[in-house]
Amino acid sequence: MDIFIQQLINGLVVGSIYALIALGYTMVYGILQLINFAHGEIVMMGAMITISAVSILSGSGVNLPGPLLVVAGLLVSIPITMLLGFTIERVAYRPLRKAPRLAPLITAIGISIVLQQVAVLIWKNNPRSFPDLLPHASHDFMGAVITDLQILIVVLALVVMGGLLIMVEKTKLGRAMRAVSMNQSVASLMGVNINYVISMTFVIGSALGAVAGVMVGANYGLAYPTMGFMIGLKAFTAAVLGGIGNLAGAVAGGLLLGIIESVGAGYLGPITGGVLGSHYQDIFAFMVLILVLVFRPSGLLGERVAERA
Amino acid sequence: MTLARYSLIATAVLALAACGKQEEAPAPDAAGAPAAAAPAGDEVIKIGHAAPLTGNIAHLGKDNENGVRLAIEELNAEGVEIGGKKVKFEMISEDDQADPKTATTVAQRFVDAKVAGVIGHLNSGTTIPSSKLYSDAGIPQISPSATNPQYTLQGFKTAYRVIANDVAQGGALGEFAATNLKAKKVAIIDDRTAYGQGLADEFEKAAKAKGVEVVGREFTTNQATDFMAILTTIKGKKPDVIFYGGMDAQAGPLTQQLKKLGIAAKVIGGDGFQTGEYIKLAGDNAEGQFASQPGMPKDKMPGFADFDKKYKAKFNTDIQIYAPFTYDATRLMVEAMKRAGSADPAKYLPELAKTDYQGVTGPIKFDEKGDIVGGQVTVYQVKAGKWEAVATVGSPAAAPAAAAAPAEQPKQ
Amino acid sequence: MLANIKQSKPAAYAGMAIFAVVLAVLPFVMGATLGNTWVRNLDLAMLYIMLALGLNIVVGYAGLLDLGYIAFYAVGAYVYALLNSPHLVPMLSGTGFEWLLHMPLLVVLPLAALLAGIFGVLLGSPTLKLRGDYLAIVTLGFGEIVRLFMNNLDRPINITNGPQGVNLIEPVSLFGHKFSQAITVFGIEFRSVHLYYYLFLALALLIIVVSIRLQSSRIGRAWVAIREDEIAAQAMGINTRNVKLLAFAMGASFGGVSGAMFASFQGFVSPESFILMESIVVLAMVVLGGMGHIPGVILGAVLLFLTPEVLRDVVNPLQDKLIGERLVNPENLRMLLFGIALIFVMLVRPEGLWPSKQRKAEFHEDDDLKAKDAEKEAAHG
Known part of the structure; x- marks a missing residue:
């Protein structure tokens, strides 16, 4: 039983990481109906820049407690990823807003490759170890183990979701976002500055990406230039699972996918007599993705919308 | 557009391309010139070297290259006579990028350049596909570091290696786990790469043969960072030792997560994570874990101290891993040429098979497959943040070391 | 088509003849000047041309963004590899299925094409309703699933030999001659790389001809109609489901042929040859050259295949000279350039x-209008 609870906790933590990243995908998709392939790379950039900033800071004799040092690193990486997000939208997506849908998707792949390769140029291909700065004391929970950092990640995913929901529902920018996502041309007639709203979406999404990247790095103790791809893909799956464009759906989808993966990797082997097992862990995400898209393209919490051409 | 018009355009393009090619042509000819101009001076014998000189493990590739370079420069300084004629050696080094497709292109380049022999490649994944080209061309190949058993199982007469293969390494690790660590139950994880899976399979065989129970076999990938799910499964099976077949980038976080879950079992693995990088990535959790490296520990290699001095003097850098092996490989290849009185691959290949060479890395003899006879494997342990040799397994000469190790063990 | 030939018959035939001669002697010219390494590169380039032409049908003609295309290449490669290597011999011996092994090339190639085509339909059928970006993601997932299965189907029953890959694949054998051995005809020595060149050339030409014929056929026009406006196409009576599936199947079967040839040429296949990056590289070839335009796609394939080779010969020596150290990896630069x-x-x-005239016009409709507007204004002013 404690093993099962541990698997649930594992799934919850991984799922929260997916959820944090999925929020970024879902925000952009909700407004532009565009898969921002490069979001996984923004997550990677956030982690890598934070590591570099922290190592420079601690190397130059700044003596701060661990968590503050991480915050200082984030203060460096968040503006940079925000700028990256802004630039990506401006350069690669905005000129193609009226183009066939294939076009921005291809530039998105291009941006993703470019960011990844630039990261390889800067940091080389080897993994960087993430300094041990955040508290990670273990707690016992019904025979299973959970650390402070893991609790932080789960809480953070929920808090960020709550914050975004409040922003979308209550603020002026949020109202503008909703308007743009419903109908761009009408929104613009109503005096909404569409370009500003879209840019802000990318900026906020990228900042969240950086935070998510740091959480990934801290939790696993390392970061590397190619880390963004797989985790980005899974987060995207989570967003689709929950109903893309829906903030609460992204979190629900993330948690569900995390638990499917953990429990699947843990129990599928014994159930199928070793035919399927943990070696198919990565397949679960893709299978879920395909099944959801085929049978319920609107996801768990999404509304059924007419297909846009 | 019509087929006919495509042809017209394509013809023009090709004609242009062909002209361009002709202009470029003199370059390779110039490169081949020393060989053609040989009668004037000494005869030049070309030896190919292939390893990844760019990318992730470029430092290892460069190290291999340095080993060959050192051997060749020494040989040239010593003045070697083959079949009564004075000869000079020349190294042609190529970058295979650790990529199978590039490796076969590189192999073709060597065949074109009519090299007398090849030292390489570094990875098993490049060595195996390229070995076919060398075999077809009859060019002897000695790999300093490819440990996949398949390499010498293909029946190629040209394929040799001077390092213990994964059968030996996995077997040694299995034996070490059973006798030295006195493991009763082991769990095995591999990263689903040719290297990780091959090593894990050999370990499993050896451990089972020693009566150790394999309580779990789990899998991950060489891109993974989250191992909590599989480690939780393993935790439930309470193994004494967890074997990981894979590289340091995964072994590091895996070791951390193991501790997080409160698993007390020791981690053991192959040369994939017997690196400084592993200690960095696993942090304090690396302490007390085991990993092996084929060959004797460097300080026990008969000629290492001398070689190390020469190497540092020449290249002003530390030896990574395989330089002594490429050095030995080059020298023993030339020895075979000397004995045969010819650098013609067809003539010296039979002599290469009969090699009995006392190298920097120890005695080298080949069995009928081309594997080194009695290749040794050393098991290291992280002590105070550094890898330290604790046992050498595999060869009769090293038996005392292996026997001595258990006595040391309880102290840790 | 006919009209064009009538207009310039002699010139066209002369062009074709010269083209044929150039293609025929190309490997020998290259072999003599740049060495057989470049003939080998030529062979590999030919494989990429076949691949790119296959993807062109799906992406270029039908407008379906397929990010898992390399899976079909993998299927073709594994079909050839498993049927022409010792790997399955122990499993099949004594089961009555030994006839599966070592079938002649003219049977294996269609088989590889057929199986890859079936995989194409398998992928296509659940994704028919999806459009654009969803389709891209699902195909990407499909590609990864195929690779992961190839990597993991060594247990409990060893079918693919898992990550170890399949080794000792036999070379192509045609008319009783093994392609691994050189053959001398009329005093000219044809080596293995040359024989493969002519075989690949023949296959590439076949694929080109099929592509051209498809383009102007009923099906080809249906694909274009779907690409431009699916709803309108359906309204015009096109069975969009079947036509889309056909696009997937055709594209996949070209990939399968190419993959089978890759396996025989390389003699070794393992799942790491079929990663997502390969799909993206092939996509880049099609996009860069000109989606839907055969000469453009061929140009794209050749250009992108040659970049790493050229980069290798330029970047490394340049770095050695300038900084004495290899800071930048050509592979890294190559991917950066692709992006x-x-x-x-x-x-x-x-x-x-190198787009087709029609496609170019479509993309620049606005330009013409603007130009006309400008003219009008000028005239009025």
Whole structure:
């Protein structure tokens, strides 16, 4: 039983990481109906820049407690990823807003490759170890183990979701976002500055990406230039699972996918007599993705919308 | 557009391309010139070297290259006579990028350049596909570091290696786990790469043969960072030792997560994570874990101290891993040429098979497959943040070391 | 088509003849000047041309973005590898299925094409309703699933030999001659690389001819109709489901042929040859050259195949000379260039480097209108 609870906790933590990243995908998709392939790379950039900033800071004799040092690193990486997000939208997506849908998707792949390769140029291909700065004391929970950092990640995913929901529902920018996502041309007639709203979406999404990247790095103790791809893909799956464009759906989808993966990797082997097992862990995400898209393209919490051409 | 018009355009393009090619042509000819101009001076014998000189493990590739370079420069300084004629050696080094497709292109380049022999490649994944080209061309190949058993199982007469293969390494690790660590139950994880899976399979065989129970076999990938799910499964099976077949980038976080879950079992693995990088990535959790490296520990290699001095003097850098092996490989290849009185691959290949060479890395003899006879494997342990040799397994000469190790063990 | 030939019959035939001669002697010219390494590169380039032409049917003609295309290449490669290597011999011996092994090339190739085509339909059928970006993601997932299965189907029953890959694949054997051995005809020595060149050339030409014929056929026009407006196409009576599936199947079968040839040429296949990056590289070839335009796609394939080779010969020596150290990895630069090429082409020249006239016109409709407006204004002013 404690093993099962541990698997649930594992799934919850991984799922929260997916959820944090999925929020970024879902925000952009909700407004532009565009898969921002490069979001996984923004997550990677956030982690890598934070590591570099922290190592420079601690190397130059700044003596701060661990968590503050991480915050200082984030203060460096968040503006940079925000700028990256802004630039990506401006350069690669905005000129193609009226183009066939294939076009921005291809530039998105291009941006993703470019960011990844630039990261390889800067940091080389080897993994960087993430300094041990955040508290990670273990707690016992019904025979299973959970650390402070893991609790932080789960809480953070929920808090960020709550914050975004409040922003979308209550603020002026949020109202503008909703308007743009419903109908761009009408929104613009109503005096909404569409370009500003879209840019802000990318900026906020990228900042969240950086935070998510740091959480990934801290939790696993390392970061590397190619880390963004797989985790980005899974987060995207989570967003689709929950109903893309829906903030609460992204979190629900993330948690569900995390638990499917953990429990699947843990129990599928014994159930199928070793035919399927943990070696198919990565397949679960893709299978879920395909099944959801085929049978319920609107996801768990999404509304059924007419297909846009 | 019509087929006919495509042809017209394509013809023009090709004609242009062909002209361009002709202009470029003199370059390779110039490169081949020393060989053609040989009668004037000494005869030049070309030896190919292939390893990844760019990318992730470029430092290892460069190290291999340095080993060959050192051997060749020494040989040239010593003045070697083959079949009564004075000869000079020349190294042609190529970058295979650790990529199978590039490796076969590189192999073709060597065949074109009519090299007398090849030292390489570094990875098993490049060595195996390229070995076919060398075999077809009859060019002897000695790999300093490819440990996949398949390499010498293909029946190629040209394929040799001077390092213990994964059968030996996995077997040694299995034996070490059973006798030295006195493991009763082991769990095995591999990263689903040719290297990780091959090593894990050999370990499993050896451990089972020693009566150790394999309580779990789990899998991950060489891109993974989250191992909590599989480690939780393993935790439930309470193994004494967890074997990981894979590289340091995964072994590091895996070791951390193991501790997080409160698993007390020791981690053991192959040369994939017997690196400084592993200690960095696993942090304090690396302490007390085991990993092996084929060959004797460097300080026990008969000629290492001398070689190390020469190497540092020449290249002003530390030896990574395989330089002594490429050095030995080059020298023993030339020895075979000397004995045969010819650098013609067809003539010296039979002599290469009969090699009995006392190298920097120890005695080298080949069995009928081309594997080194009695290749040794050393098991290291992280002590105070550094890898330290604790046992050498595999060869009769090293038996005392292996026997001595258990006595040391309880102290840790 | 006919009209064109009538207009310039002699010139066209002369062109074709010269073209044929150039293609025929190319490997020997290259072999003599640059060495057989470049003949080998030529062979590999030919494989990529076949691959790119296959993807062109799906992406270029039918407008379905397929990010898992390399899976079909993998299927073709594994079909050839498993049926022409010792790997399955122990499993099949005594089961009555030994006839499966070592079938002649003219049976294996269609088989590889057929199986890859079936995989194409398998992928296509659940994704028919999806459009654009969803389709891209699902195909990407499909590609990864195929690779993961190849990597893991060594247990409990060893079918693919898992990550170890399949080794000792036999070379192609035609008319009783094994392609691994050189053959001398009329005093000219044809080596293995040369024989493969002619075989690949023949296959590439076949694929080109099929592509051209498809383009102007009923099906080809149906694909274009779907690409431009699916709803309108359906309204015009096109069975969009069947036509789309046909696009997937055709594209996949070209990939399968190419993969089978790759397996025989390389003699070794393992799942790491079929990663997502390969799919993206092939996509970049199609996009860069000009989606839907055969000469453009061929140009794209050749250009992108040659970049790493050229980069290798330029970047490394240059770095050695300038800084004495290899800081930048050509592979890294190559991928960077691919990424930039994808972005640049989409932004600046979405029709590709060498587009068809029709496609170019479509992408620049606005330009014409603007130009006309400008003219009008000028006339009025």
